[in-house]
Amino acid sequence: MAEIADAYDALKLKNQLCFPLYAAAKEVTGKYKPYLDPLGLTYTQYIAMMVLWERKQAGVKELGEYLYLDSGTLTPLLKRLEAKGFVRRARSPQDERSVTISLTPEGERLKERAAAIPAQLGGCLPLSQEEAMALYRLLYKLLAR
Numbered sequence: 240m241a242e243i244a245d246a247y248d249a250l251k252l253k254n255q256l257c258f259p260l261y262a263a264a265k266e267v268t269g270k271y272k273p274y275l276d277p278l279g280l281t282y283t284q285y286i287a288m289m290v291l292w293e294r295k296q297a298g299v300k301e302l303g304e305y306l307y308l309d310s311g312t313l314t315p316l317l318k319r320l321e322a323k324g325f326v327r328r329a330r331s332p333q334d335e336r337s338v339t340i341s342l343t344p345e346g347e348r349l350k351e352r353a354a355a356i357p358a359q360l361g362g363c364l365p366l367s368q369e370e371a372m373a374l375y376r377l378l379y380k381l382l383a384r
């Protein structure tokens with residue numbers, strides 16, 4: 240009977256590592272909303288733009304791998320960014336199945352408006368610099384598996 244009680248104890252939400260990860264991610268990404276709304280971006284669009292601001296262009300498959308997003312999530316997101324004039328989608332002449340995403344001049348200008356967001360959000364976590372770096376390392380260790 241003790242084994243069953245232990246098994247049920249494992250089902251308690253407070254005993255799950257996945258729940259505080261999920262809840263914390265939701266809380267942190269929610270803090271971006273007041274800063275992203277004036278830019279017309281969702282958080283997921285923002286992180287896609289961050290990759291493009293860094294790389295200037297990327298294949299859809301490469302972008303999905305970088306952001307841990309599947310094409311079912313990424314394709315509509317990229318269509319919306321294209322409709323806003325921030326990116327351009329083009330099929331590769333070498334491989335019709337491959338689509339490359341590149342920044343438009345408007346998408347590049349958006350970078351200037353977004354430049355202050357990381358500093359504005361810097362204080363959103365009640366962690367010291369050392370704790371934040373430890374968390375960063377642990378999260379990327381989880382993602383690497």
